[in-house]
Amino acid sequence: MAVVPDAPARSIAPGERRLDLAAVLKEAAIAGLIALALGFFIIGLKTDTVPGGLALKGRWDWVAIAVAVVVAGRLAIALRRQMRPQAASARREEIANRIADGVKTFARYAGPALVVMAVAFPLTPFANRYYVDIATLVLTYIMLGWGLNVVVGLAGLLDLGYVAFYAIGAYSFALLAIHLDWGFWVALPFAGCCAALLGVLLGFPVLRLRGDYLAIVTLAFGEMIRIILLNWYHVTRGPDGLSDIPRPSFFGLEFARSPEEGVETFHTFFGLDYQSLHRIVFLYYVILALALVTNFFTLRIRKLPIGRAWEALREDEIACRSLGINPTNTKLTAFAIGAMFGGFAGAFFATRQGFISPESFTFIESAVILAIVVLGGMGSQIGVVIAAVLLIGGTEVLRELEEFRMLAFGAAMVAIMVWRPRGLLAHRDPTVRLHQAGAGGGSPP
Amino acid sequence: MSAAWTMETAGAGDWPAAPSGAGALLSVEHLTMRFGGLIAVEDVSFVAGKSEITAIIGPNGAGKTTVFNCLTGFYKPTVGRLALDRGERAFLLERMDDFRIAQHARVARTFQNIRLFPAMSVLENLIVAQHNRLMRASGFTVAGLIGFGGYRAAEREAVELARHWLAKVGLIAAADTNAGGLPYGAQRRLEIARAMCTRPVLLCLDEPAAGLNPRETAELSDLVVSIRDQERIGVLLIEHDMGVVMGIADHIIVLDYGRKISDGTPEAVRADPTVVKAYLGEDDPDLPDPPGGRDGGGG
Numbered sequence: 001m002a003v004v005p006d007a008p009a010r011s012i013a014p015g016e017r018r019l020d021l022a023a024v025l026k027e028a029a030i031a032g033l034i035a036l037a038l039g040f041f042i043i044g045l046k047t048d049t050v051p052g053g054l055a056l057k058g059r060w061d062w063v064a065i066a067v068a069v070v071v072a073g074r075l076a077i078a079l080r081r082q083m084r085p086q087a088a089s090a091r092r093e094e095i096a097n098r099i100a101d102g103v104k105t106f107a108r109y110a111g112p113a114l115v116v117m118a119v120a121f122p123l124t125p126f127a128n129r130y131y132v133d134i135a136t137l138v139l140t141y142i143m144l145g146w147g148l149n150v151v152v153g154l155a156g157l158l159d160l161g162y163v164a165f166y167a168i169g170a171y172s173f174a175l176l177a178i179h180l181d182w183g184f185w186v187a188l189p190f191a192g193c194c195a196a197l198l199g200v201l202l203g204f205p206v207l208r209l210r211g212d213y214l215a216i217v218t219l220a221f222g223e224m225i226r227i228i229l230l231n232w233y234h235v236t237r238g239p240d241g242l243s244d245i246p247r248p249s250f251f252g253l254e255f256a257r258s259p260e261e262g263v264e265t266f267h268t269f270f271g272l273d274y275q276s277l278h279r280i281v282f283l284y285y286v287i288l289a290l291a292l293v294t295n296f297f298t299l300r301i302r303k304l305p306i307g308r309a310w311e312a313l314r315e316d317e318i319a320c321r322s323l324g325i326n327p328t329n330t331k332l333t334a335f336a337i338g339a340m341f342g343g344f345a346g347a348f349f350a351t352r353q354g355f356i357s358p359e360s361f362t363f364i365e366s367a368v369i370l371a372i373v374v375l376g377g378m379g380s381q382i383g384v385v386i387a388a389v390l391l392i393g394g395t396e397v398l399r400e401l402e403e404f405r406m407l408a409f410g411a412a413m414v415a416i417m418v419w420r421p422r423g424l425l426a427h428r429d430p431t432v433r434l435h436q437a438g439a440g441g442g443s444p445p
Numbered sequence: 446m447s448a449a450w451t452m453e454t455a456g457a458g459d460w461p462a463a464p465s466g467a468g469a470l471l472s473v474e475h476l477t478m479r480f481g482g483l484i485a486v487e488d489v490s491f492v493a494g495k496s497e498i499t500a501i502i503g504p505n506g507a508g509k510t511t512v513f514n515c516l517t518g519f520y521k522p523t524v525g526r527l528a529l530d531r532g533e534r535a536f537l538l539e540r541m542d543d544f545r546i547a548q549h550a551r552v553a554r555t556f557q558n559i560r561l562f563p564a565m566s567v568l569e570n571l572i573v574a575q576h577n578r579l580m581r582a583s584g585f586t587v588a589g590l591i592g593f594g595g596y597r598a599a600e601r602e603a604v605e606l607a608r609h610w611l612a613k614v615g616l617i618a619a620a621d622t623n624a625g626g627l628p629y630g631a632q633r634r635l636e637i638a639r640a641m642c643t644r645p646v647l648l649c650l651d652e653p654a655a656g657l658n659p660r661e662t663a664e665l666s667d668l669v670v671s672i673r674d675q676e677r678i679g680v681l682l683i684e685h686d687m688g689v690v691m692g693i694a695d696h697i698i699v700l701d702y703g704r705k706i707s708d709g710t711p712e713a714v715r716a717d718p719t720v721v722k723a724y725l726g727e728d729d730p731d732l733p734d735p736p737g738g739r740d741g742g743g744g
Contacts (some may be wrong), residue, residue: 024642041511088523131569209550289726297590300590301590304583304590304596305573305579305580306570306578306580306583308565308569308573308576309573309576309580310584311562311564311565312562312573312576315561315562315563315564315565315664316560316561316562318519318556318560319556319561319562320544320549320573321519321543321544322543322554322556322560322640323544323547323553323555323574323576323639323640323643324544324545324546324547324548324576324577324643325544325573325576325577326544326548327544414618428564430565430566430568430621431567431569432566432568432569432572432600432604433566433568433612433618433620433621433622434568434604434607434608434611434620434621435620441635
């Protein structure tokens with residue numbers, strides 16, 4: 001039946017299945033009514049400033065056009081569905097699967113290729129300040145996505161307050177650097193440890209929670225941290241933020257045009273002309289290295305017992321208990337390690353910006369990071385990269401669309417959730433295989 | 446390691462001896478479990494021997510699964526002592542957390558409604574079961590991250606144990622597929638294999654034959670018998686299929702309304718009038734067998 005050519009099938013279909021015109025018209029009418037109800041206020045009424053206040057102006061022609069478009073569109077969709085009942089959805093499924101398969105094979109080779117491209121990128125002629133800055137931003141989010149992927153993707157603990165760890169990393173780095181004069185590389189591990197410690201502190205009270213309840217508590221935790229940062233004035237300087245955070249140095253070589261007495265700079269050491277791009281590129285490489293460390297660590301830990309226990313915990317906690325897995329320790333390590341990477345990214349953010357304030361750590365950041373993880377496909381490393389490039393890079397590219405940018409962003413997210421509800425790359429490869437050339441231990445990452 | 450739940454075997458001389466003389470593995474004394482006003486299990490005592498299949502049967506709601514949940518630590522019993530004697534060490538299960546019972550006392554279980562890790566592969570399910578052993582081999586992740594050789598060898602050993610059990614339950618070919626995609630009967634077998642990969646001394650099977658066809662039921666009986674005979678571990682079995690129970694159990698305990706009403710060999714239990722009464726609702730001298738007893742060998 002499947003090999004019957006398209007044309008005869010279409011000519012037979014209306015004969016076999018009488019076209020239910022009434023139902024089609026009813027469906028279109030309902031859609032039109034909804035469009036009218038929504039459009040009445042959203043499109044139909046417009047406020048204009050006139051001398052002496054605001055005036056309400058009607059745009060009924062616009063409403064009429066919108067309703068007509070909706071009715072016509074709905075009519076077309078309904079008619080098409082009546083003509084070819086399952087064909088459309090089956091084909092869409094097939095197309096989605098084919099894309100997924102393509103991406104899967106692509107992903108195998110894309111990883112190393114992407115790394116090479118990322119390393120080479122600043123050396124190419126396109127690398128002006130603007131693009132390197134965007135790439136740095138995208139890499140920061142990729143790193144945050146990979147960090148959150150440990151908690152959400154692997155351990156299945158829905159964390160809506162991930163930005164708290166980002167903030168803790170940024171503030172602990174900034175405070176250490178400002179008050180104790182610690183350099184970036186010395187303070188970085190401490191910032192990560194502070195965040196990890198906080199991750200454990202958050203982990204303890206929420207051990208018994210799952211799903212929605214956990215999401216609410218972590219959401220509240222994220223807000224608590226932000227409010228503490230805002231109000232603990234004599235430490236965090238509240239809304240004024242912390243400024244003059246030292247920039248990272250290249251093995252002790254500063255990136256500055258005119259350094260202080262006795263400090264050697266990067267450009268004099270290598271005999272280059274001073275360029276502000278040097279520091280931007282250096283920061284790019286720092287975050288690239290941090291992100292790759294995160295990725296390597298995650299890929300590696302997935303093949304270790306703790307990583308498998310995280311995934312098992314996500315699948316079934318009771319079964320885990322029956323197999324002797326300590327759920328407390330397992331969850332806490334997931335929180336701690338996810339938080340640690342958030343802390344690293346936060347420290348990088350602080351040194352890159354040179355200034356931090358609680359405004360950088362609002363809930364929308366958590367939401368964006370979570371969106372990256374969910375859109376990419378939970379647990380998928382390369383999916384996070386694609387989603388981060390689309391979400392962060394995409395919003396930058398779409399900057400010209402101005403206020404329609406968020407609309408396009410939202411539409412893209414809805415589209416992905418409709419067609420690939422489990423994320424762009426929801427495929428999961430087993431961490432250990434039995435049937436393989438030279439079966440045995442796990443393959444190297 | 447000498448925590449409050451362990452005790453020296455020598456100091457525990459007041460335990461009742463196992464009826465068969467094989468040496469008691471598990472002794473349950475005066476187990477009572479109350480949920481508010483509801484008494485699910487009341488004053489149940491029994492003994493399960495080493496390398497013996499002990500079946501717990503009874504009508505629906507008799508408290509069988511509650512006994513399992515107490516034994517595996519998912520419930521804390523209201524009253525009672527649950528002592529597991531592993532020879533070199535003894536454990537008081539009622540004082541232990543669920544995962545510690547699996548880890549230290551080595552009691553493994555399966556669930557009435559299958560609880561696999563559906564999105565993980567069949568092999569991974571069995572590797573996760575060997576978590577604690579591998580955790581130690583990976584130096585609690587630190588050494589494993591750096592990549593010491595010890596972990597590689599331990600993982601290979603874990604894969605070999607998994608392969609052994611996959612072969613036993615006939616799932617070698619499906620090893621790299623997702624556990625959630627297996628047919629129902631295969632999922633039941635995989636759950637038993639996963640429990641065995643924890644290297645238990647006592648295996649608790651909660652209705653392993655539920656939903657299986659007659660051929661699968663017969664295979665399951667063979668599997669349980671071979672576990673008893675080859676691994677020489679104790680098996681506790683909750684089952685409604687009387688063909689399986691009468692065919693393979695060495696010792697049967699009958700519960701009704703949370704109380705133990707009978708305890709003995711299959712022949713003795715089958716002839717026990719209180720058991721017949723519990724199953725049929727009245728004492729009928731013309732019916733010496735419980736109704737399930739005529740199901741035959743599951744064929």
